Amino acid sequence: MSAIAAISNEKRQAIAAINASKIWSRSELSDWDRIADHMDSFHNHFRQTFEHVYRHAEDYRMLGLSLNSFLAQAMSLYTHLNMHHSIEERFIFPHLSQRMPQFAHGEQHTREHQEMHKGLERYSAYIKTAQQTPSKYDGSELRAIMSELGSVLMPHMDAEVTSLKGASLRQYWAFDELKSFPM
Ligand SMILES: [Fe+2]
Numbered sequence: 510m511s512a513i514a515a516i517s518n519e520k521r522q523a524i525a526a527i528n529a530s531k532i533w534s535r536s537e538l539s540d541w542d543r544i545a546d547h548m549d550s551f552h553n554h555f556r557q558t559f560e561h562v563y564r565h566a567e568d569y570r571m572l573g574l575s576l577n578s579f580l581a582q583a584m585s586l587y588t589h590l591n592m593h594h595s596i597e598e599r600f601i602f603p604h605l606s607q608r609m610p611q612f613a614h615g616e617q618h619t620r621e622h623q624e625m626h627k628g629l630e631r632y633s634a635y636i637k638t639a640q641q642t643p644s645k646y647d648g649s650e651l652r653a654i655m656s657e658l659g660s661v662l663m664p665h666m667d668a669e670v671t672s673l674k675g676a677s678l679r680q681y682w683a684f685d686e687l688k689s690f691p692m
């Protein structure tokens with residue numbers, strides 16, 4: 510964890526005012542957006558895997574996959590999303606939440622994680638049951654579970670990236686502090 514600390518609201522407003530008065534070069538603006546871009550590349554991987562599993566839940570055999578192989582792909586979405594959220598909540602959000610309320614425990618982004626985990630647990634339970642008893646697998650049921658999960662997952666992934674964009678970070682951090690960010 511870096512030495513970046515919480516600051517008073519007056520100081521934060523002063524930082525935001527200084528940032529707003531500066532004319533940033535193209536390369537500085539891309540530095541400001543670097544964290545959001547990095548996060549978005551992780552999220553794109555989740556979006557693609559989600560889309561793949563949802564699209565082929567009923568016709569996975571057309572891809573030449575056995576049910577077991579398809580379910581292993583579906584389970585990897587669960588495992589990787591869980592890991593991603595744990596890393597965010599342990600290493601990234603505590604840093605950001607020193608100044609950005611939307612990343613604080615119990616606030617917007619952790620609440621979205623919590624909400625999503627209900628859907629993720631249903632999703633993984635369904636896959637585990639199908640792995641144990643393949644005859645219980647019904648692609649349309651998996652899709653229904655995914656529709657519900659996606660209704661929380663997709664908006665969260667967009668909202669988190671928006672919170673990490675330069676336009677948002679400039680309200681809270683000085684340019685030089687970006688170097689100390691844990692991602
Ligand atoms: Fe994320």
Ligand SMILES: [Fe+2]
Pocket residue numbers: 594597618622665669
């Ligand atoms: Fe997240």
